[in-house]
Amino acid sequence: MKNLDTITPKSLYLSRREFLRAAGYAGTAALLAACTPNTPDASTSDNLTDTLTPSDVAKSFINYYEFSLSKSSVADLAKDFTTDPWQVEVSGLVKHPQTFSVGDLTSQFPVKKRVYRMRCVEAWSMVLPWQGFPLHKLLDLVEPTPEAQFVAFESVLRPEQMPSQQSLAFPWPYREGLRLDEAMHDLTILATGLYDEPLTPQNGAPIRLVVPWKYGFKSLKSITKITLVKDMPPTLWSSIGPDEYGFYANVNPEVDHPRWSQATELRMGDDTRRPTLLFNGYDEVASLYKDLDLRQNY
Numbered sequence: 155m156k157n158l159d160t161i162t163p164k165s166l167y168l169s170r171r172e173f174l175r176a177a178g179y180a181g182t183a184a185l186l187a188a189c190t191p192n193t194p195d196a197s198t199s200d201n202l203t204d205t206l207t208p209s210d211v212a213k214s215f216i217n218y219y220e221f222s223l224s225k226s227s228v229a230d231l232a233k234d235f236t237t238d239p240w241q242v243e244v245s246g247l248v249k250h251p252q253t254f255s256v257g258d259l260t261s262q263f264p265v266k267k268r269v270y271r272m273r274c275v276e277a278w279s280m281v282l283p284w285q286g287f288p289l290h291k292l293l294d295l296v297e298p299t300p301e302a303q304f305v306a307f308e309s310v311l312r313p314e315q316m317p318s319q320q321s322l323a324f325p326w327p328y329r330e331g332l333r334l335d336e337a338m339h340d341l342t343i344l345a346t347g348l349y350d351e352p353l354t355p356q357n358g359a360p361i362r363l364v365v366p367w368k369y370g371f372k373s374l375k376s377i378t379k380i381t382l383v384k385d386m387p388p389t390l391w392s393s394i395g396p397d398e399y400g401f402y403a404n405v406n407p408e409v410d411h412p413r414w415s416q417a418t419e420l421r422m423g424d425d426t427r428r429p430t431l432l433f434n435g436y437d438e439v440a441s442l443y444k445d446l447d448l449r450q451n452y
């Protein structure tokens with residue numbers, strides 16, 4: 155297999171790492187990225203047919219910053235990460251706050267296969283066969299109160315097993331959020347498996363969010379907390395780079411990242427470049443945004 159880091163030139167990783175070490179993350183939005191774009195060298199293709207990404211690509215080309223900024227290093231660094239036992243605390247503005255083990259969840263909510271496109275903000279994409287259940291089933295069980303308008307998510311904080319939580323001055327743990335109606339949409343799932351196997355640590359074991367019409371950084375891995383809140387919650391990427399990573403992060407070919415175009419994407423595995431689709435092609439979510447300026451609310 156070719157060097158998995160070629161998509162992001164090593165010089166960028168190195169300069170970013172050195173920079174972070176020297177200065178921390180404060181006030182450096184322009185230099186930071188969740189992600190760095192791949193070079194648009196392949197020719198544009200109109201072919202929108204979706205073939206599954208080979209599993210060896212999806213399990214080795216990884217963004218999981220708690221382990222490493224180097225995509226090709228994560229799988230090895232994460233291989234002994236402890237994912238059992240694991241608890242997910244669901245609380246905040248709900249009638250029935252509760253802490254679940256992953257088994258509690260998968261025994262109550264039937265896990266089904268969902269094949270989704272995954273579009274990273276870095277302008278590459280994959281097609282992945284998840285196993286999971288709709289998040290709305292869990293939210294219906296705990297019953298959000300009428301004041302609840304957003305859902306805040308937290309990934310795991312475990313610096314002893316996650317090297318970058320010691321070395322990288324990010325506001326850990328990784329946090330994300332959705333508007334309540336986005337969280338309740340049937341496309342939004344909690345995934346526990348991929349390619350008919352339990353999730354690997356690098357892909358977010360034992361349980362992660364998948365929101366297929368948003369850039370990949372919204373789909374946070376290894377969830378420990380889900381909190382129903384009134385106000386839009388802070389997120390890791392929007393606090394580090396507010397001009398580059400917004401709260402909504404809907405896939406949108408018309409709204410470029412400040413440092414690169416979002417018009418096309420490189421499909422991993424088949425190495426073709428294709429047009430990026432509004433909402434990553436999931437048109438059924440368009441009605442959620444009929445009153446929202448998608449350029450302002452990137």
Ligand SMILES: Nc1nc2c(c(=O)[nH]1)N[C@H]1C(S)=C(S)[C@@H](COP(=O)(O)O)O[C@H]1N2
Pocket residue numbers: 188189212215216217218219220272273274275280309328356357358369370371372373374375376
């Ligand atoms: N906790 C956590 N979740 C995360 C990330 C991360 O660094 N930490 N990276 C995000 C990004 S940028 C992407 S593109 C997807 C990648 O998911 P995959 O590796 O399973 O394809 O995970 C997202 N979830």
Ligand SMILES: [Mo]
Pocket residue numbers: 188189217273274275276369370371
């Ligand atoms: Mo991403």
